[in-house]
Amino acid sequence: MKTCLIVDDSSVIRKVARRILEGLEFTIEEAEDGEQALAACQRKLPEAILLDWNMPKMDGYEFLRVLRRLPGGDGPKVVFCTTENDVAHIARALHAGANEYIMKPFDKEIVEAKFQEVGLI
């Protein structure tokens, strides 16, 4: 089973995403912000990361930049999942190494389509 790290400061979003991704047969880990996510990645890199942008302590963009510089940090497929739904943010995310981008609100079909797009399912 592949592991997906869900990074979002909203417990509701984490719960919804967990339910969707467990349905797609992922093992789930959770983090509330970029710092927690980084600590989780330093312990063990997941195959997938579903990543919010705006979070306390370290935001998703900064986390991604640090992640991609870690040894093996280019491995996880990173799918942003955020309310930052404009072209400039999407372009910045891709430039920083994001593989896909989900604009909130989302549902199971969108998550499934995006994870398929990057070869996770």
Add this chain to the structure above:
Amino acid sequence: MTPADFDYLRKMLRERSGLVLSAEKQYLAESRLLPLVRRNGLASLADLIGDIRLKPSSQLATDTVSAMTTNETFFFRDKAPFENFRDYIMPALVAVRLREKRIRIWCAAASTGQEPYSLAMTLNEMGPALAGTRVEILATDLSGDVLDRAKAGLYSQFEVQRGLPIQQLLKYFTQEGDSWRIAPEIRAMVQFRTLNLLNDFSPLGTFDVVFCRNVLIYFDQETKIGVFNRIAKQIPDDGYLVLGAAETVVGLTDAFKPMPERRGVYTPNLAARRAGPVTLFASAKF
């Protein structure tokens, strides 16, 4: 809805669009037609059917058929047909159309435009591989309303996230509030036209590729056979037919044969063509 009204509706749908509505789908008819009832200031579904009985050629009757069609679609749906199109069908056609330098594609159930625009984006990505070949895409649908949406090329945030890679979104769409509009150069690659699949296709001319996906599943066997027969007349010997994942010609007609290892892709059955009129298994039971 009374049983008599529902029977009338089912008969009308079948005769006018080929759509087969099974007896247990009354709930579907009610949920899809109630908005039309309200929009037209009618009191009930009985009034709607009553009006159509009086004026079967009215706009209301057309709108009723349109409301009952399923327009579920998304960009690059099922992926594999577009990979087959890019990696096999188009290179093969470009190679045999070196003199004409013209390839015609028909999306026979284009709905709100995601399929023809996915083909147009694929062609745009192919660039030099097309070797200067002019490619025309004709997109047809029964419903003028959904084609109006297709022509506008404006999609919700939800629609652009189903099947469309994020890089393609940035490259081929511009954001308009919460919606996204297809780029003018992609829009310009597609011609739209209303067409009933029960009608004669000969005025459309011939096509090198026909995408007829996820529409025949709503038709009965007899109607499917008729559509295959008429599509076969519009495809040259070296053309292609692409069907949806749940559709096949097998057991219905020998006008086409499946391509081994390219699921959903069919080519004209030349042996059957040479043998004479297309053989149709009209009385087959499945």
